[in-house]
Amino acid sequence: MSHDVRTDELKRALVAPFGPYAALEVVPSTGSTNADLIAAAARDAPDRSVLIAGEQTAGRGRRSREWVSPPSSGVYLSVLLRPAEVPAARLGGLALVAGVALVRAARDAAGVDAVLKWPNDLLAGPDRAKCAGVLSEAVPGGAGVVVGIGLNVERSPVEIPPGPGGLPATSLAECGAVTTDRTTIAGAVLAAFAQLEAAWREAGGDLEASGVLAGYRDACGTxxxxxxxxxxxxxxxxxxxxxxxxxxxxxxxxxxxxxxxxxxxxxxxxxxx
Incomplete structure (x- = not known):
C-alpha cells in the first residue's frame, strides 16, 4: 500500500544531519499519532521526533473531540518536543507556533487564502471554513510536549461534523490549492514549524521576543x-x-x-x- 507520502524525500529534506528533526517515520495507519508519540516519549524517543500517518482511526482534537482522518485525504502528523530550556508555564505557546506554521504552509505551499481562528484552527477559502486543527498535549512526567496537526488536503470521502457554531469543514483542494501533493504539504508544514519553534525555544518560550506573537497576530482572523x-x-x-x-x-x-x-x-x- 502506498502511503502517499514519500518518506525518503521528507527525510532527506528534514532529518539530521541535513534538517532540523532527529527522526521521522511514516505509517500507513494508526489510531492517533499523538498517542503514539506520547508512548514513544516514555521509551526515550528523541527531541524533535516526527510521526506521520496516512490515516488515523482514533484521531482527536481539542476538548476530546474526534478528528476525522480518512486515508489519503489529509496530512496527519505529530512532533515530540523536549524543550528543556523553556519554563513549563510557557509550553502552551507551542499551539500558537503550530498555528502560524499552518497558515504559512497553506499560503506559501498550497496558495490558499487562510487565517487562524483563535487559538489555532485554520480557516480557509472565502467562506472561512475549517481546514485544520492543532492539539498540543503534555507528556506525563514533564518529559516533553507532543504537538499534533490535522490538515484536510483533499475533499473528505466521509462526512465531517460541523464544529462549534456550525462551522463547516473544508480542504485545501476545495479552496483551489495549487498543489495537493501531501509530501509537499507535509514538508512545508514541518519546515515552517521547525523554523518558528527554534526561534521560540531560543527565546525561552517567549512568544513576543521570538517574533511568533507578531506573526500570530498578523495571521489571526479572529x-x-x-x-x-x-x-x-x-x-x-x-x-x-x-x-x-x-x-x-x-x-x-x-x-x-x-x-x-x-x-x-x-x-x-x-x-x-
Missing part, C-alpha cells in the same frame, strides 16, 4: 471580529476580540468597554449586527 467564546465551564463571553496577549490568551472587549482575558475555549465568529 482579531477585530465580534465573537462568542464558549468556555470549558459551560458559560460564554461575547464581545470584540481585541488582542492576543503575550501569553497567547484572547482579550475580549465587551459592549460596556470592560475587558476579559480568555485562555481556553471555543470561539464562534458572529455576524456583524
Amino acid at each position: 482579531l477585530g471580529q465580534r465573537v462568542r467564546v464558549e468556555l470549558p465551564d459551560g458559560t460564554d463571553r461575547t464581545g470584540v476580540a481585541a488582542d492576543v496577549d503575550a501569553g497567547g490568551a484572547l482579550v475580549i472587549k465587551a459592549e460596556d468597554g470592560t475587558e476579559s482575558v480568555v485562555s481556553a475555549g471555543d470561539v464562534v465568529h458572529l455576524r456583524a449586527r
Whole structure:
C-alpha cells in the first residue's frame, strides 16, 4: 500500500544531519499519532521526533473531540518536543507556533487564502471554513510536549461534523490549492514549524521576543471580529476580540468597554449586527 507520502524525500529534506528533526517515520495507519508519540516519549524517543500517518482511526482534537482522518485525504502528523530550556508555564505557546506554521504552509505551499481562528484552527477559502486543527498535549512526567496537526488536503470521502457554531469543514483542494501533493504539504508544514519553534525555544518560550506573537497576530482572523467564546465551564463571553496577549490568551472587549482575558475555549465568529 502506498502511503502517499514519500518518506525518503521528507527525510532527506528534514532529518539530521541535513534538517532540523532527529527522526521521522511514516505509517500507513494508526489510531492517533499523538498517542503514539506520547508512548514513544516514555521509551526515550528523541527531541524533535516526527510521526506521520496516512490515516488515523482514533484521531482527536481539542476538548476530546474526534478528528476525522480518512486515508489519503489529509496530512496527519505529530512532533515530540523536549524543550528543556523553556519554563513549563510557557509550553502552551507551542499551539500558537503550530498555528502560524499552518497558515504559512497553506499560503506559501498550497496558495490558499487562510487565517487562524483563535487559538489555532485554520480557516480557509472565502467562506472561512475549517481546514485544520492543532492539539498540543503534555507528556506525563514533564518529559516533553507532543504537538499534533490535522490538515484536510483533499475533499473528505466521509462526512465531517460541523464544529462549534456550525462551522463547516473544508480542504485545501476545495479552496483551489495549487498543489495537493501531501509530501509537499507535509514538508512545508514541518519546515515552517521547525523554523518558528527554534526561534521560540531560543527565546525561552517567549512568544513576543521570538517574533511568533507578531506573526500570530498578523495571521489571526479572529482579531477585530465580534465573537462568542464558549468556555470549558459551560458559560460564554461575547464581545470584540481585541488582542492576543503575550501569553497567547484572547482579550475580549465587551459592549460596556470592560475587558476579559480568555485562555481556553471555543470561539464562534458572529455576524456583524
